Amino acid sequence: MHFWMIQSLNSLALGAVLFTLAAGFSLIFGLMRVANLSHGAYFMLGAYLGYSALQHGWGFGGALLLSAGGVGALGVLVERLVLRRLEGNSLAQVLATLGVAFIVDDGSLWLWGGDPQSVSPPHLLRGASSLFGLIFPTYRLAVIVFSALLFVALWLLLERTRVGVMIRASVDDMAMARAIGIPASRLYTLVFFLGTALAGLGGTVAAPILSVYPGMDADMLPLALVVVILGGLGSLGGAFLGSMLIGFVYSFGQSWLPNLSYIILFLPMVIILAVRPRGLLGRVGG
Numbered sequence: 001m002h003f004w005m006i007q008s009l010n011s012l013a014l015g016a017v018l019f020t021l022a023a024g025f026s027l028i029f030g031l032m033r034v035a036n037l038s039h040g041a042y043f044m045l046g047a048y049l050g051y052s053a054l055q056h057g058w059g060f061g062g063a064l065l066l067s068a069g070g071v072g073a074l075g076v077l078v079e080r081l082v083l084r085r086l087e088g089n090s091l092a093q094v095l096a097t098l099g100v101a102f103i104v105d106d107g108s109l110w111l112w113g114g115d116p117q118s119v120s121p122p123h124l125l126r127g128a129s130s131l132f133g134l135i136f137p138t139y140r141l142a143v144i145v146f147s148a149l150l151f152v153a154l155w156l157l158l159e160r161t162r163v164g165v166m167i168r169a170s171v172d173d174m175a176m177a178r179a180i181g182i183p184a185s186r187l188y189t190l191v192f193f194l195g196t197a198l199a200g201l202g203g204t205v206a207a208p209i210l211s212v213y214p215g216m217d218a219d220m221l222p223l224a225l226v227v228v229i230l231g232g233l234g235s236l237g238g239a240f241l242g243s244m245l246i247g248f249v250y251s252f253g254q255s256w257l258p259n260l261s262y263i264i265l266f267l268p269m270v271i272i273l274a275v276r277p278r279g280l281l282g283r284v285g286g
Contacts, residue, residue: 005134007255008248013140015247016147017209019240020202021220022227023154024195026239029228031170031191033090034083038097039199040221041104046071046200047212048112051119060122063204071200072193079192084185101217109214116213119204139208146205150198151240158236167191223250223265230269232279241280 025039046067053063078100086092120126121139129138158164166187170177178184203212210216227246231238246265253264272280 002134005132006136007252009131009134009136009140009144011248011251012144012244013209013247014251015244016144017202017206018220018223018227018247019147019243020150020205021199022224022231022239022243023150023236024198024202025224026228026231026233026236027167027191027198028195030233030235031167032083032188034093034097035225036097036195037094037221038078038100038104039196039224040217040219041101041108042071042075042196042199043203043206043220044212044214044217045074045104045108046203047119047207047210047216048108048117048203049200050204050207051112051117051212054119060204064201067200067204068197069200071203072197075192075196076189078196079189083192084188105214105217112212114214116211118211119207121208143205143209147240147243151236154236163190226265226269230272230279232281235279235281238279238281 021039021043025036028034028036028039049070050063050067053066054060058066078097082096082100083093086096121142125139125142127138128135129141131141156164158168166177166182169180170182170184170187223246227239227242230245231240231242245268249268250265253260257264
């Protein structure tokens with residue numbers, strides 16, 4: 001029983017980390033119809049920026065601001081200078097984001113080297129806490145709570161603000177949204193900033209759990225892709241549900257059958273998509 005409860009908490013923590021990555025990916029994918037293959041690289045860059053901020057004494061709050069703001073700013077540059085020039089050419093956009101990922105990878109390797117870097121949690125969240133008789137790392141519990149709060153904040157943004165209405169309308173039917181005067185150009189930039197900033201933020205949040213190392217983007221991006229496809233294109237609730245589901249599947253799969261972890265991960269996705277091609281909470285007709 002102890003194993004099941006501890007592993008379930010670990011699964012929730014992994015799902016929480018995945019949501020910080022997948023939420024932005026889902027927004028960008030849902031609105032712009034671009035499979036942003038550089039999203040994992042933004043996650044890794046955010047982790048490195050957070051690590052550098054902590055090394056320079058900025059504190060964890062400063063690290064979060066730097067990673068979100070810095071990666072979001074890079075995302076805006078990529079959207080305006082690269083993706084906008086390739087609008088209408090989906091294949092070229094995907095290849096461009098793949099190129100950006102390689103550039104960020106090599107740039108990170110050049111700047112920070114190839115050794116894994118450990119990141120300590122904030123002082124108040126170090127150590128362990130007792131929960132239902134279990135001793136579990138306090139920081140991981142905090143990440144689970146942070147993920148839930150982030151979901152609520154994004155839901156309020158999308159469901160209770162004018163910007164959210166425009167984003168949802170554009171996700172559902174971009175042609176109609178343009179026809180009624182929604183400024184698609186500015187909306188693309190805003191969503192790309194928000195999506196990449198979330199990835200950068202997620203990198204710093206995940207760093208004390210995963211550490212920071214070259215190639216962490218390649219480890220996390222496939223999981224984010226599975227989450228977005230499984231949860232449903234452009235669905236925030238789907239991204240949250242998919243993140244938690246994949247967190248459980250991947251965590252327990254690694255514990256039970258580590259040599260078959262990817263089979264355990266992708267097989268349920270294939271089965272669910274065979275029954276629900278749009279994903280668990282997919283809203284988009286294409």
